Amino acid sequence: MSAFLSLRNVGKDYHLARRSPFRPRPVLRAVDAVSLDVHQGETLGLVGESGCGKSSLARLIMQLETPSRGAITLDDVDLAGLGKADLKAARRNFQMVFQDPYASLNPRMRARAIIAEALRNYRTGTTADIAARVDELARQVGLGAHLLDRFPHELSGGQCQRVGIARAIALNPRLIVADEAVSALDVSIQAQILNLIIRLQAEMRLTLIFVSHDMSVIAHVADRVAVMYLGRIVELGATETLFASPGHPYTRTLLGAVPTPSPARRGRRSAPAGEMPSPLNPPSGCHFRTRCAHATSLCAQQVPTLRPVMGRSIACHHAETLPAPQTYPEVDHA
DSSP states (O other), rough: OOSSEEEEEEEEEEEOSSSTTTTTOOOEEEEEEEEEOOOOOOOOHEEEETTTHHHHHHHHTTTSSSEEEEEEETTTTTGGOOOOHHHHGGGGEEEEEEETTTSOOOOOOOOOHHHHHHHHTTTTTTTHHHHHHHHHHHTTOOOGGGGGOOGGGGOOOHHHHHHHHHHHHHTOSSEEEEEEETTTTTTHHHHHHHHHHHHHHHHOOOOEEEESSSSHHHHHHEEEEEEEEETTTEEEHHHHHHHOOOSSSEEEEEEESSSSSSSGGGGGGGOSOOOOOOTTTTSSSSGGGGGOOOOHHHHSSOOOEEEEEETTEEEEEETSSSSOOOOOOOOOOO
């Protein structure tokens, strides 16, 4: 079975301004040799700390940024090789839900016009057809008809995100990339938007890439999880497997930091030692080695490859010999 979305050795470098005219321009490697396969209809969770490169990878998939290296194919079509007109046509099949529900909407347009914009751009029907489709989309995302004539500043964060979701599904895409789609919302609204996304994914048979720094959110929505650290995928596996028995030391510390309401287990929460190194000057070999209690000289000398270990893929030289993971707080995963 071929992958619907395939990434092969994808990388992205940003050349920053010179600090001195006598020195070369510093290079920030935001994404480093990422290879992934995503199958039709599945939900892949992309998780990691802020600055790990997950949003940069999402933008590469959406062709909002051009990869510095590697190939991204959607349904066997190389997206980077498409011209402007062909890329616009292909965008019907992949859309994005953004992190900030206010910043992602045009403040001068009413909700109705925002949802209808893609329908008009792709000339999907008459004015009456488009109006009917907007009403249908509003019902589909749980947005009251009385809200469609309001501007974004007159809507709540959750309502704005529903507008953004309606806009994203307007053309019946096959792939949705949701970049921190609930992180800017109140906790009570987060659950509503997550349940909406899960329902739409099932009803429309969408392929979904859900980007988040929150392990409990990822556990709720994802079929598989890819853990990123400083631009690299360090662990990839089924959600149940990864949460029950995380293999990479970084995955273990992310799970150990998940808040729990149980007083008896609060003391067991942990976070990675120290701060994430600067992506401008990452450690040699394994990028996580400076924060890892199990690092050896091999970790500094050689970049670990993502390889099959215990039913998932792990990029760690010592994955087979690491001690058994501790018991983590229960996370409600679907």
